[in-house]
Amino acid sequence: MLTLSDISLKYGERVLFDHVNLVIAERDKVGLVGRNGAGKSTLLKIIANTINPDEGTIARPSASSLGFLHQEIELPRGRTVLEETMTAFEEIQRLESRLEELTEEIGNRTDYESNGYHKLLEELDAVNHRLHILGGSSAQADIEKVLKGLGFKDGDMNRQTTEFSGGWQMRVELAKMLLSQPDYLLLDEPTNHLDIESIIWLENFLQDYPGAIIVISHDRQFLDTITKRTVEVELGQVYDYKAPYSKYVELRKDRREKQMAAYQNQQRMIAQKEKTINRFMAKATKTKMAQSMQKQLDKIERIEIEDVDAATMNLRFPPAPRSGQVVVEAKDLTKKYGDLLVLQEVDLRLDRGDRVAFVGQNGQGKTTLAKIIVDELKYTGGTLDLGYNVELGYYAQNQSDTLDSKLTLLETMEMYSPPEMRTKLRTILGAFMFSGEDVDKKVSVLSGGERARLALACLLLRPFNLLVLDEPTNHLDMLSKDVLKQALKEYDGTMIVVSHDREFLNGLTNRVVEFRDKQLHHYIGDVTAFLEKRALDNMRDVEIGKTVQPSANTNVVNTRQENAPVQEEPKKTLSHEERKRLTRAVSNAEKRINRIEEEIAKFEKKMADPAFYDGADVEKITIEYEQKKSDLTKAMEEWEEAAMELEMAGG
Numbered sequence: 001m002l003t004l005s006d007i008s009l010k011y012g013e014r015v016l017f018d019h020v021n022l023v024i025a026e027r028d029k030v031g032l033v034g035r036n037g038a039g040k041s042t043l044l045k046i047i048a049n050t051i052n053p054d055e056g057t058i059a060r061p062s063a064s065s066l067g068f069l070h071q072e073i074e075l076p077r078g079r080t081v082l083e084e085t086m087t088a089f090e091e092i093q094r095l096e097s098r099l100e101e102l103t104e105e106i107g108n109r110t111d112y113e114s115n116g117y118h119k120l121l122e123e124l125d126a127v128n129h130r131l132h133i134l135g136g137s138s139a140q141a142d143i144e145k146v147l148k149g150l151g152f153k154d155g156d157m158n159r160q161t162t163e164f165s166g167g168w169q170m171r172v173e174l175a176k177m178l179l180s181q182p183d184y185l186l187l188d189e190p191t192n193h194l195d196i197e198s199i200i201w202l203e204n205f206l207q208d209y210p211g212a213i214i215v216i217s218h219d220r221q222f223l224d225t226i227t228k229r230t231v232e233v234e235l236g237q238v239y240d241y242k243a244p245y246s247k248y249v250e251l252r253k254d255r256r257e258k259q260m261a262a263y264q265n266q267q268r269m270i271a272q273k274e275k276t277i278n279r280f281m282a283k284a285t286k287t288k289m290a291q292s293m294q295k296q297l298d299k300i301e302r303i304e305i306e307d308v309d310a311a312t313m314n315l316r317f318p319p320a321p322r323s324g325q326v327v328v329e330a331k332d333l334t335k336k337y338g339d340l341l342v343l344q345e346v347d348l349r350l351d352r353g354d355r356v357a358f359v360g361q362n363g364q365g366k367t368t369l370a371k372i373i374v375d376e377l378k379y380t381g382g383t384l385d386l387g388y389n390v391e392l393g394y395y396a397q398n399q400s401d402t403l404d405s406k407l408t409l410l411e412t413m414e415m416y417s418p419p420e421m422r423t424k425l426r427t428i429l430g431a432f433m434f435s436g437e438d439v440d441k442k443v444s445v446l447s448g449g450e451r452a453r454l455a456l457a458c459l460l461l462r463p464f465n466l467l468v469l470d471e472p473t474n475h476l477d478m479l480s481k482d483v484l485k486q487a488l489k490e491y492d493g494t495m496i497v498v499s500h501d502r503e504f505l506n507g508l509t510n511r512v513v514e515f516r517d518k519q520l521h522h523y524i525g526d527v528t529a530f531l532e533k534r535a536l537d538n539m540r541d542v543e544i545g546k547t548v549q550p551s552a553n554t555n556v557v558n559t560r561q562e563n564a565p566v567q568e569e570p571k572k573t574l575s576h577e578e579r580k581r582l583t584r585a586v587s588n589a590e591k592r593i594n595r596i597e598e599e600i601a602k603f604e605k606k607m608a609d610p611a612f613y614d615g616a617d618v619e620k621i622t623i624e625y626e627q628k629k630s631d632l633t634k635a636m637e638e639w640e641e642a643a644m645e646l647e648m649a650g651g
Contacts, residue, residue, distance in 0.1 A: 001025055002064075002184055002212070007046060007056035009039075016042060017053065018236035024184065029206075030214045031223040031245055034233035036449025036477045037433075040216045043233060044068065044186045047214070060184065063126055065091070067182035069190060071448055073170045075161045081172055082157040085147060088176040089139050095131050102127065139179075146175045149201040150194070167193030167398075178205060187215040189448060191222055192474050197361075218477055220245055220503065228622060242618055247607070266302070273297050314431035315456065315483050320465035320493030324388030325352050327466055327494045328373055332382035335368055342368050344518040345382060350494055352387075352465075357505050357527055358498040360515035366498045367397060369515075370470050373496070386466070393464030397471045397498075400451035405444035409434055409454060412443060416458040432457045448475035456484070465493040472497070473504050502527055585642040589635055596632045603628060 002024040009017045016039045024030060032040045045051040047058060048068040060066070075084055102124045111117050147157065150171045161169055170193050177185060191199050203225045206213060217223050223230070223245035230248035232239040241248040273293060280290035328350040335343040342365040350356060358366040371377040372384060374394040386392075396402070403412055413425040421428075429439050432453045446454065452475040469488075473481045485504055488495065499505055505527040512523040512530040523530045603625040 002047065002060040003058070004047065005057050005059070007053045007058070009042070009046070009051075009053045015236045017046075019056070020236075020238050022231065022238055022240070024212050024214065026183070026212055027210070028212045028214075028229055029209075029227045030212070031227035031230045031248075032214055032216045032233065033223070033230055033245065033248070034477070036453065036475075036480060037447055038233045038235075040233050041071070041188050041447055043238075044070070044188055044214065044216065047184075048186055064183040065180070066184040066186065067177040067180060068186040068188075069170075069174055069177050070186075070188045071192075073166065073173045075169050075172060077160075077162055079161055080158045081147065081152060081161055081164075082143065084161050084172055085143050085175050085179065086139075088143075088179040091180055092131065092139065095127050099124070099127050099131065142179055143175070146178050146205075147172075149198065149205065150175055151198045171198070174202075181209075181211060183211045185209065185211055185213045187213065187217075189216055189218070189475070191217055191219050192448070218473070218475070218481070220478075228626075242622070243607075266300075270297065270300070315460075315487040317467070317487055317491040317493075318460060318463040320491070321389065321391055321463055323352050323390050323465045323494070326350075326387040327352055327354070327390055328384070328386060330382065330384040333369075333372070333379055333384055334381035335365065335372065335377070336380045341518055343379075343520075346518075346520045348513070348520060350466075350496070352494055353492075354511060355495045355509040356497070356511045356513055357509040357530075358496060358513050358515065359500065359505075359527065359530070364515035365518070366515050367470055370468050370496060370498055373466075374468050390466050391462075391464040393459055393462070393467045395455065395459055395467075395469045395472050397474065399455040399470075400448065400475060403443050403451060403455060403458075405442065407443055408440050409443065409446075410439040412454060413458060413461070417461045421461050428457055428460060449477055449480065452476050453480065467491065467493055467495045469496070470498040471500075473499065473501050502531070582642050585638070589638045589642060592635045593632065596628055596635060600625070600628050600632065 004020060004022040007017050007020040007022075008015075032043065034040050042051060045068075046053055048066060049058065050068070079087075102120060106117075106120050106124065109117055109120070144157070151168075152171070156164075161172055164172075174187075174190060177187075190202065194202065199219070199222060203222060206226050213226065215223070215226060227244050228242070230241045230243060230245055232241070232248070232252065239252075241251050243251055274297070277290045277293050277297070280293070281287060326349065328348065330346065330348040332345040332347070333343060334341075334345055346369075348369070358370065360366055368377060372379050373386075374392055376394075376396075404415075407415065409429060410425060413429060414422065417425060426439060429435070434441075434450075434454070434457075443451065443454070456472075467488075472484060476484065481501075481504055485508060488497070488508060495509070497505065497509060507526055507528075509526050510524070512525065512527055514521040514523065514530070514534075523533055525533075603621065606621070607625065
């Protein structure tokens with residue numbers, strides 16, 4: 001068990017933590033959430049003992065291990081990907097050496113009843129247990145499995161780590177963490193540099209992780225999949241919810257509403273009593289009664305309203321200068337990287353006012369085309385023209401990483417600013433929640449979210465009428481993402497957004513361009529309409545390359561195959577017995593689904609009561625609830641398989 005007791009930390013006049021307490025059990029899966037700059041990463045560093053608090057203590061079992069994946073990764077030079085990942089097994093090598101020593105020492109001892117002998121046996125058991133957890137015998141196979149799960153190919157294994165970008169080096173460090181399997185795994189934004197396939201692989205891996213996990217992430221679905229507990233960091237305090245993120249949001253809202261109602265009721269009661277006391281004090285015959293009432297009133301424990309960090313950045317894009325009707329036009333556009341063909345003779349046209357989402361599997365060319373449009377990449381064949389009076393605004397996927405860490409916030413803004421905007425820089429920084437002395441901070445001390453806000457502030461210094469955003473929500477907290485989305489809704493220019501965040505894209509664009517098989521597939525409507533037309537459940541289906549035939553009347557145009565005939569699947573002939581068996585299987589699965597859904601509803605009703613989380617059976621009921629959800633998934637798969645087979649046979 002890991003325990004934080006009475007932790008306090010101040011930076012200058014700013015109180016980051018004020019006598020905070022937190023307990024993490026051995027197999028807890030905890031999501032650490034809160035506003036950018038609230039102290040989430042600092043709390044992880046305190047737990048990892050890389051920052052010392054001003055007050056308080058951190059305790060964990062002496063034999064336990066801890067791994068910390070933070071945002072500033074710098075791998076040593078001179079090693080290949082495979083060699084660097086192998087260092088994860090230094091603990092295995094050390095344990096195996098210690099196992100030999102213990103075995104030899106125990107074999108030579110005869111004081112079987114002594115404390116020293118028993119301690120040796122206990123250590124031997126602990127070492128064997130740790131080796132079993134780490135899986136020492138299958139190290140090589142495990143390394144390749146984890147590296148491939150995180151997106152590395154066979155040809156990458158013997159390449160130098162320095163050949164890879166910071167995001168890929170982070171994957172190497174993450175692989176080392178997962179392979180060493182520390183008892184306490186601390187992850188700071190692990191999904192920021194992962195594509196969707198790697199995120200899904202990581203989710204599956206972490207769901208079965210044998211130790212405790214504390215993760216910072218702004219990916220709602222990732223948190224919901226991995227965690228069963230949410231710890232919110234806000235204004236120097238932590239608030240603990242025994243629920244994954246989506247449920248935490250509901251519980252948090254409910255708790256604050258009840259707290260406010262209780263506070264208002266108490267204030268009305270106090271005001272009434274004070275009114276009565278004042279009236280009685282004016283009468284000599286009731287003075288004693290008034291004094292007695294005042295003493296009772298003084299003893300009442302006053303309900304306090306918790307402070308809430310309601311600060312948000314004030315983001316409004318400058319009015320877009322008027323462009324020509326055609327903003328971007330590409331014809332027969334082709335892009336190759338050496339022998340690798342990414343885009344093959346694609347066409348794209350954006351008219352003034354178009355709002356387009358680029359979606360699709362990683363590596364299909366979304367960022368490539370965005371960079372070609374903003375002239376950061378040259379295309380291999382075809383043509384691409386920008387229209388009359390087009391002024392570009394570009395937010396790159398790694399935009400916040402391109403900021404000079406040696407400069408202050410104000411110096412950074414001055415570097416990007418035209419002369420006429422210089423007098424407004426402090427005001428703009430204030431609108432992005434950088435006020436007072438903040439403007440003299442170095443970029444190097446900013447959190448990932450604060451850097452993202454600064455990069456957005458730099459974007460506002462010049463007017464533009466074509467805005468290209470590549471993964472703009474990376475590093476932004478939930479509230480900041482909402483603010484950015486609202487500002488983009490109000491932006492009056494032409495826009496391209498590259499994103500895999502369905503919630504962010506929903507309602508934001510009027511067209512979707514899907515990148516698939518080196519071609520562009522155009523859909524009218526926002527991302528929700530696109531998913532319905534593609535008969536997919538969510539963006540993850542899109543990005544893992546799931547192929548589903550579009551439904552009728554989809555308003556979809558394939559730039560190269562719009563007249564291609566649709567090949568129908570030949571119908572399968574079933575015997576009477578097979579048809580009867582499948583019909584019965586579909587019916588039974590439907591009944592089972594209905595029954596499980598009713599049971600889940602009962603669990604959710606019970607868990608919606610705040611008092612539930614104070615009970616003794618929280619963990620047991622939560623496990624049963626998760627099992628029911630797993631049962632439902634399995635029943636749905638069985639129903640789908642039987643129903644599909646029956647439908648293909650014309651049943």
